[in-house]
Amino acid sequence: MNKYIFILYLTFLLFLFQGCKEKQSADPNSIKVDLNNRQEISFFDIFSKIDIISLETNDSSLIKTISKLIVNNDTLYIHDYNMSKVLAFNKDGNYLYQINNRGMGPGEYTSTSDFSIFNDSLSILSAIDNKLYIYDKKNGEFIRDIPLPLIKGAYKSFTDLDDKTITFWTYDYDNRLKIYSKSTSEIINEKFPEKDNIFTNIGIEVFPYNRHFIRVYDNRVYKITGNGEIIEAYKWDFGKLNNTPKMIENAPSAKSRDEFMELIGRLNASEIVNYYFTSGGGNSQYAYTMLNRKNKLLNIFHHKSSKKTYIFDQTLEKSKLYPLFWSDDYMIGYIPPIVSDFNEIIPDDILDEENIQIKRNLSEYDNPILVKYYFKM
Amino acid sequence: MNITKTVSLCLSFLITISVCSCNSGRKKQTENENIEIFIHNTITEMENENMGKQIVNTKVYFGTDSINQTTLHELTNIPRLFFYFSNNTCPPCIDQSVEIIKEIFNDYESNEKIIFISPDYPLRYSNNCYGKKLLKLKNENLGLPIEDGFQPPFFIITNMDMKVESIHVVNKMDFERTREYLVRISEILI
Numbered sequence: 001m002n003k004y005i006f007i008l009y010l011t012f013l014l015f016l017f018q019g020c021k022e023k024q025s026a027d028p029n030s031i032k033v034d035l036n037n038r039q040e041i042s043f044f045d046i047f048s049k050i051d052i053i054s055l056e057t058n059d060s061s062l063i064k065t066i067s068k069l070i071v072n073n074d075t076l077y078i079h080d081y082n083m084s085k086v087l088a089f090n091k092d093g094n095y096l097y098q099i100n101n102r103g104m105g106p107g108e109y110t111s112t113s114d115f116s117i118f119n120d121s122l123s124i125l126s127a128i129d130n131k132l133y134i135y136d137k138k139n140g141e142f143i144r145d146i147p148l149p150l151i152k153g154a155y156k157s158f159t160d161l162d163d164k165t166i167t168f169w170t171y172d173y174d175n176r177l178k179i180y181s182k183s184t185s186e187i188i189n190e191k192f193p194e195k196d197n198i199f200t201n202i203g204i205e206v207f208p209y210n211r212h213f214i215r216v217y218d219n220r221v222y223k224i225t226g227n228g229e230i231i232e233a234y235k236w237d238f239g240k241l242n243n244t245p246k247m248i249e250n251a252p253s254a255k256s257r258d259e260f261m262e263l264i265g266r267l268n269a270s271e272i273v274n275y276y277f278t279s280g281g282g283n284s285q286y287a288y289t290m291l292n293r294k295n296k297l298l299n300i301f302h303h304k305s306s307k308k309t310y311i312f313d314q315t316l317e318k319s320k321l322y323p324l325f326w327s328d329d330y331m332i333g334y335i336p337p338i339v340s341d342f343n344e345i346i347p348d349d350i351l352d353e354e355n356i357q358i359k360r361n362l363s364e365y366d367n368p369i370l371v372k373y374y375f376k377m
Numbered sequence: 378m379n380i381t382k383t384v385s386l387c388l389s390f391l392i393t394i395s396v397c398s399c400n401s402g403r404k405k406q407t408e409n410e411n412i413e414i415f416i417h418n419t420i421t422e423m424e425n426e427n428m429g430k431q432i433v434n435t436k437v438y439f440g441t442d443s444i445n446q447t448t449l450h451e452l453t454n455i456p457r458l459f460f461y462f463s464n465n466t467c468p469p470c471i472d473q474s475v476e477i478i479k480e481i482f483n484d485y486e487s488n489e490k491i492i493f494i495s496p497d498y499p500l501r502y503s504n505n506c507y508g509k510k511l512l513k514l515k516n517e518n519l520g521l522p523i524e525d526g527f528q529p530p531f532f533i534i535t536n537m538d539m540k541v542e543s544i545h546v547v548n549k550m551d552f553e554r555t556r557e558y559l560v561r562i563s564e565i566l567i
Contacts, residue, residue, distance in 0.1 A: 057501055059505050062501055062502060062505070064468075064499060064502070082468045083468065084468070084472075102472070111469060258526075337464075337499065364500050365441065365500050365501050365503070366501060367501060
């Protein structure tokens with residue numbers, strides 16, 4: 001009798017477990033992706049056309065590296081973190097102005113950490129000065145500076161949520177995310193503790209688009225609500241290849257630069273975790289991520305309405321992508337310094353005649369090249 | 378008696394707390410000092426390792442003017458201050474070094490005795506990098522041990538045999554040392 005009760009009990013547990021598993025896999029916020037199922041994706045499966053934007057190159061408009069791009073009212077605003085400046089170009093790439101106010105005088109900053117555009121203002125964060133510097137986005141004229149509350153660690157990046165609040169990402173590992181009230185000039189909420197390890201030292205655009213928020217090691221993509229709450233917008237599900245909590249928990253930290261470079265090598269080879277995220281994006285049509293797995297950068301485009309998912313490191317036409325900015329109709333990427341051959345990003349097969357001519361005139365002495373990808377509607 | 382005992386206990390407690398705080402502050406100060414000493418020693422080692430080394434003679438040109446080439450040997454026939462930095466060097470280190478150069482050599486942009494070298498700065502900066510044309514090396518490096526691995530910015534002066542006669546590696550924790558070095562060098566370069 002006891003034996004039968006025991007068997008009944010085990011059977012019950014089995015059903016319970018199966019039920020939970022099925023419930024998990026039916027999670028509507030979960031985007032299932034098979035990372036081993038690489039497809040042959042044509043550029044034209046996702047995009048209808050492409051435009052090359054050659055940014056004007058002269059002594060005033062030189063860009064060392066593009067750290068961030070924001071497009072606002074057809075103006076391209078570029079943060080050159082290395083040179084601590086923000087440059088503005090029109091949609092054709094003609095230079096408009098730059099904000100390069102390094103110094104110790106009024107309106108001058110020691111260095112720039114991040115920038116944002118909201119309404120008519122362009123705000124620059126200087127972590128060293130612990131301030132926001134506000135400029136007129138039309139002409140780069142200085143308006144005022146805003147001292148920020150002192151926090152543990154330093155501010156790193158930010159995004160304007162709305163008229164009333166700003167979200168900051170910081171080096172305070174007890175609460176990395178801080179919600180700041182513009183009216184009271186105070187931190188009104190803080191959350192998201194993190195362990196300081198190799199992941200937290202990998203650069204990633206934490207706020208890739210439209211109130212969304214991502215982490216290098218986390219499958220979840222978060223959204224920040226109007227009242228500063230963090231909710232899970234969706235999550236990537238790679239099945240058996242999902243990084244386990246133990247992998248993340250046990251991730252090492254580097255004590256020196258050499259050790260850091262060695263760990264990065266191992267991370268890229270998927271020796272510490274199965275993958276890590278390098279970029280995020282999205283719009284009303286797509287959820288997007290780029291991740292590093294076994295020394296390859298994989299693009300994952302998930303089409304929300306058809307539920308189709310495209311996974312590739314390069315398209316059939318041998319084109320790679322490095323997205324910087326997302327909007328509903330288009331995405332803008334660039335040709336990063338590590339890519340020496342333009343054909344890796346803009347092969348002739350994906351260009352029309354006009355853009356082939358533009359490409360022929362490009363030179364290694366030019367500013368970094370931007371590429372505008374129009375989504376198929 | 379009891380009051381005296383209580384007061385003594387409180388006093389002892391307060392003294393203990395004060396001593397512990399001082400020690401903890403001193404410990405942090407000691408840790409910071411240790412880091413500074415470590416960096417200073419590492420930089421001194423780098424300088425010693427590269428002192429007296431011969432740089433490689435190679436064809437060179439300024440900016441994008443590849444038609445008007447010369448050799449590094451020709452440039453070292455008189456004392457010149459070479460300021461070397463990599464694309465991977467921390468930008469504030471380069472910025473601050475250039476600020477000090479500007480302070481001491483206010484004609485540095487046109488001064489032919491001051492030469493900026495970077496083997497890997499983006500080509501678009503070739504004709505205007507902090508106000509100067511970059512010296513382009515055919516060999517892409519000087520052949521000095523300091524160019525391997527982690528590259529802080531550094532200054533060198535060579536003799537006519539192209540051997541390093543003076544070298545200063547920038548320490549971002551001690552820019553005053555860089556200022557003192559450049560003040561001494563300004564007297565040689567005049």
